[in-house]
Amino acid sequence: MTSGSHEGLVIHDIHGSPDAETVLLSSGLGGAAAFWKPQIDALLHAGFRVIAYDQRGTGRTGGTLPSPYSIAHMAQDVLELLDATATSHCHFVGHALGGLVGLQLALDQPTRVASLALVNAWSKPNPHSARCFDARLALLDHVGPRAYVEAQPIFLYPAAWAAEHAAQVAAEVDHAFAHFPGADIMKARIAALRAFDVDARLGEIQLPVLVSAAQDDVLVPWTCSQHMARGFPHARIDTLPHGGHAHSVTEADAFNKHLLAFLLHATRRQVMV
Structure with missing residues (x-):
């Protein structure tokens, strides 16, 4: 593995051969490359080069954000x-x-994306997730960062899994609190994701798309993934009954199996084209 950054560039890790097809991993609101630890070995074993990065304002990258901040x-x-x-x-x-x-x-630079795998994502806002973010922001504003990060596992993991992995969850909470990026950065990141709406443009994305969702996700209704999959010209949807918002962690073996099958198919399709 190599790690690196240029001035102004997000800090990132590169795994695998420079000659292999590249899989780029982008995490959720936490922003950390470490979220993808359960996937990296499987991707390397399958022959991919892997890049993971800490998003701006978070983790090792840190820094300030432009205002107003956006997904763009x-x-x-x-x-x-x-x-x-x-x-x-x-x-x-x-x-x-x-x-x-x-x-x-994929909308801005379609030639730079060979395929797209979307995990518990969405194409437009929904009222349930908005309610969840309102509650999280209220904790941040009125109780503080410790309460905010203590609540995070409730939205990430199924209750039974979190109880069974209590030590791991506690360590993650402590780490999140120790590396909390600050209320202003967190609010700017949440505002960016809440403003995002490309629902009317999904038909423009002509790439192979995998939509992956867990039906017991308490933060993002899995029906958002179902709706999104219908909007793409070339998409498949894989759902798991359990696993929560972070089912790539809690059900890593099943998730990896689906992801690798999709990526290998997309790679073969790319060679044929």
């Missing part, structure tokens, strides 16, 4: 990352907010 700014960071790493195109895998970044990039 996040997509521009990815484009600059592709340029800096000599990556002509990538298979883009995005979780939640990361999926929105992939949608924006």
Whole structure:
């Protein structure tokens, strides 16, 4: 693995051969490359080059955000990352907010995206997720960052899984609190994802698309994925009955199996074209 950054570039990790097809991993609201740890070995074993990065304002990248901040700014960071790493195109895998970044990039720079995998993502706002974000912002404003991060596992994980992995969840909460980016940055990131709406443009995305969802996601209704999949010209939807918003973590083996099958098919299709 190599890690790197240029001045102004998001900090990123590169795994695998420079000659292999690249999978770029973009995480959700937390923004950290480490979210994808359950996928990296499987992707490398399948022969892919993997790039994961810490989003601007978060993790190792840190820094300030432009105002008003938007998903388009996040997509521009990815484009600059592709340029800096000599990556002509990538298979883009995005979780939640990361999926929105992939949608924006596919609309803005379609030649740079070979395929798109969207994990518990959405194409337009919905009232249930809005209610969840209102509650999280209220905790942040009126109780503070510790309460905000303590509530995070409730939205990420099924209750039974969180109870069974209590030590892991506690360690994640402590880490999130120790590396909390600040209320202003968190609010700007939440505002960006809440404003995102490309529902009317899904038909423009002619790429192979995998839509992956867990039916017990308490933050984003899985029906958002179902609706989104219907809007793409070339999409398949894979759903799991359990796993929560972070089912790529809680049901990693099943998720990886579906993701690799999609990526290998997309790669073969690309070679044929």
